[in-house]
Amino acid sequence: MPGLPDTTLLTDITRAIGQASSGLVAMTETVALLKARLPHYTWAGIYLLEGDELVLGPYLGKPSPHTRIPLGRGICGAAATERVTIVVDDVNSDPRYLACSIETRSEIVVPIIVAEGPGADSGRVLGELDIDSDRPAAFGQDDRDLLEAVAAALAPKLI
Ligand code: SME
Numbered sequence: 130m131p132g133l134p135d136t137t138l139l140t141d142i143t144r145a146i147g148q149a150s151s152g153l154v155a156m157t158e159t160v161a162l163l164k165a166r167l168p169h170y171t172w173a174g175i176y177l178l179e180g181d182e183l184v185l186g187p188y189l190g191k192p193s194p195h196t197r198i199p200l201g202r203g204i205c206g207a208a209a210t211e212r213v214t215i216v217v218d219d220v221n222s223d224p225r226y227l228a229c230s231i232e233t234r235s236e237i238v239v240p241i242i243v244a245e246g247p248g249a250d251s252g253r254v255l256g257e258l259d260i261d262s263d264r265p266a267a268f269g270q271d272d273r274d275l276l277e278a279v280a281a282a283l284a285p286k287l288i
């Protein structure tokens with residue numbers, strides 16, 4: 130039904146992550162489910178933070194020239210540095226944007242952060258989910274809610 134979050138998809142992704150034998154498998158299955166089930170997700174990928182660079186992990190869509198992004202660059206770098214979800218309705222009007230494909234019109238980037246708690250990794254940024262769409266302003270509250278829940282489910286698997 131339009132306007133309702135796809136809770137079935139979240140359930141399926143959470144189950145796949147729980148059953149995955151490794152973080153790499155969990156990321157690969159997450160990207161596959163997102164790309165297969167949400168037609169407005171033209172490109173779906175995960176970057177992992179290594180030192181002060183974001184390194185491209187599993188993705189589906191056209192190959193990106195941005196396989197390593199310094200923290201200070203791009204919408205990806207901004208989301209990881211500011212530790213918040215960033216939604217860009219029109220990538221061509223955002224000066225931070227690093228172009229991956231000429232067809233891309235909008236983007237959402239969701240940091241993957243270890244939940245606050247007593248552990249040494251509490252609050253650490255591990256990486257991020259990055260989704261591009263060929264549609265302008267493709268991402269709404271449902272996408273934000275879904276992807277933030279997916280990021281929270283992925284984090285324990287990536288520590
Ligand atoms: N657009 C991103 C770069 C990654 S590609 O979209 C895959 C950015 O501005 O950081």
